[in-house]
Amino acid sequence: MVVREDVLLSDYTTLAVGGPARYFVEASNEDDVARAVELSSRHTLPLFVMGGGSNLLVSDAGYPGIVLRMATRGIVPAEMAGGGGAATESFQVEAGEDWDTFVAHCVDRGLGGVECLSGIPGSVGGTPVQNVGAYGQEVSTVISRVRAYDRTSGRMVEIDNADCGFSYRTSRFNTTSRDQFIIQSVDFKLVKGQAANIQYRDVARYFEGKPSLPTLAEVRQVVRAIRRQKAMLIVPGDPDCRSAGSFFKNPVVEETTYLRIEATAGPGVPKFPAAAGSVKIPAAWLIEKSGFHRGHARGGAAISSRHTLALTNRAGATARDILELAREIRDGVRARFGIELRPEPVFLGFEEEF
Numbered sequence: 001m002v003v004r005e006d007v008l009l010s011d012y013t014t015l016a017v018g019g020p021a022r023y024f025v026e027a028s029n030e031d032d033v034a035r036a037v038e039l040s041s042r043h044t045l046p047l048f049v050m051g052g053g054s055n056l057l058v059s060d061a062g063y064p065g066i067v068l069r070m071a072t073r074g075i076v077p078a079e080m081a082g083g084g085g086a087a088t089e090s091f092q093v094e095a096g097e098d099w100d101t102f103v104a105h106c107v108d109r110g111l112g113g114v115e116c117l118s119g120i121p122g123s124v125g126g127t128p129v130q131n132v133g134a135y136g137q138e139v140s141t142v143i144s145r146v147r148a149y150d151r152t153s154g155r156m157v158e159i160d161n162a163d164c165g166f167s168y169r170t171s172r173f174n175t176t177s178r179d180q181f182i183i184q185s186v187d188f189k190l191v192k193g194q195a196a197n198i199q200y201r202d203v204a205r206y207f208e209g210k211p212s213l214p215t216l217a218e219v220r221q222v223v224r225a226i227r228r229q230k231a232m233l234i235v236p237g238d239p240d241c242r243s244a245g246s247f248f249k250n251p252v253v254e255e256t257t258y259l260r261i262e263a264t265a266g267p268g269v270p271k272f273p274a275a276a277g278s279v280k281i282p283a284a285w286l287i288e289k290s291g292f293h294r295g296h297a298r299g300g301a302a303i304s305s306r307h308t309l310a311l312t313n314r315a316g317a318t319a320r321d322i323l324e325l326a327r328e329i330r331d332g333v334r335a336r337f338g339i340e341l342r343p344e345p346v347f348l349g350f351e352e353e354f
Contacts, residue, residue, distance in 0.1 A: 001025060001035045009058045009067065009348075012050065014121055014234065015244050017319045018058025019349070021048075021067035027096075028071050030156065033149050033182055036068045048348055049182050051095065052122035055130065055244055059349035060319045068182070070096040070125050075105055078187060087192040090144065095125025095183050099132075102188075107216045112194025113142040116203065118220040119227040121234050121245070125183040129173040130344070131166045135200040135223055140166035144189045146173075148181035156184065168274070169249050169344065202226055230307035240304045242313040244345040247326060248283040251339050255279060261337055265289060283341055284309040287329055290336040298325040319350075326354070 007024035010016050023045070025036045040047035046065030050056070075097060078090035089111055093102055099122050103114045116135035126132070127139045128146050143166075146159045159181070165172035173181055196219040198204045206222045207214050214222075227233040231240030252274045253261075258281065262269045271279040287308045296303045300317030302325070304310035311325055330341045343354055 001027075001032045003039070003066075007067070009050075009053075009062060012069065013053035013056050013058060013244075014242065015057060015313050015317075015322065016242050017060070017313055017317055017322060018056075019060050019062025019319075021063045021065070023066040024069070025066060026069045026071040030149070030184060033068065033184065034154070036066060037149065037151055037154075037182070040066050049125075051126035052098070054121035055126060055345050057244060057319060057322055057345045057347050059347075059351075061349055063349040070094075070123060070183075072096040072184070075102060088189050089192060090187060090189045092147075092185050092187050093124045094185050095123060097124045099124050099127060103220070106188075106190055107220045110192055110216065111190035112196060112216055113137065113190045114139070114188075115216045115219045116197050116200065116223055119224040119233045124186055128164060128166075128171055128183065128186055130169055131171050133169065135203050135226075136197050138166075138168075140164070140171075142188050142190050143186060145187040146181075146183055147185045147187070148183045151180055151182065157181075168252060168280075174346075231304050231310060231312075232307060239314050240306055240310070240312055243304060243310040246283070246309045246344055247311045248287070248309060248329075248341040249344050250280045250283045251286070251341060252278050252280050253339065257339070261339075265337075281339070283333075286333050286337055286339060286341070290329075290332040292329055292332060296325075298328060301325040303329075323347075323350070323354070330354075 004024045006020040008020050009018040027033045048063060048067050050067050050069045072094035073096050074094040076092045078092050099120055102124055103118050106114050116137040120132060120134060128143055132139045143161050146164060148157055150157045196214050196216045198207055198214060203222055224233060231238060232245060234241050255277055258271060258279050270282050270285050274280045292303060294303055294308055295305045299321030300315040301321035302312055302314040304312050311322055333339055333341050347354060
């Protein structure tokens, strides 16, 4: 295991901001993970596990502990099943594997369930933590099991889907069991021949009037095109791509809250189904209706010129610039609608709360 010192974390995040990690380790196997945890414990240093850096805001001061970056790769077929029902295929995928590479692998094999998650940057190990979702799909619907290092017991454990605590953009890994588990690999089960998911409005619009249902490959292509239009696809040289994706979660509110907002904003407030008695309101709509426009800047940080939900590093932004812009937007939405926006990215190295 190679331990490096004072490694700039801005080089490992899509926002390209943030200071150095005091120590930096890239784990290429399970033993490296155990050694990094032992090093952290022996020297009483905090430990942060990093994947693709696509959902991370690092402070300008950096991180005073050990950053463990998962570098394991591999997509291994686990099993195939068929018989009387639909055929399924399972894979065990290493935590450091590129997520979109795995999505392409599934689509190429005619396996449905992740086609709408195309183009999302980051690594496989981060997907169950946040229960990554987009355009009508969530990764929790295709995860069967997670293999992880349990820092409490000091051993590898396997956690079934039902025990992961999945809900909208959350899991036990970022709530009740935060910092307990280091995900080593994820087992996925997908269905052969499953119809492509086009329930989301932006995706469905592309296929209106077509005589036949779209293929998985066609949906993947459209989703990537939509993400590119919104600067949510990593494209070298595009300044709008220096972001952490959607910076705020779509708030889930009670029906009574939605009716209150509709009474003040007028009919037609967009919403999506959520838990019983609740609805999900697009955060982008709330931001725009609170007076924030695309390109609105604070220091070197700005709202994307193509998508109100993304905060970008447009001109040598600092982490402080990003944080202050996010707070300005949060406070504006709270003042206009009485709704508290919650950030999606992980904040690392900050002394103060968001």
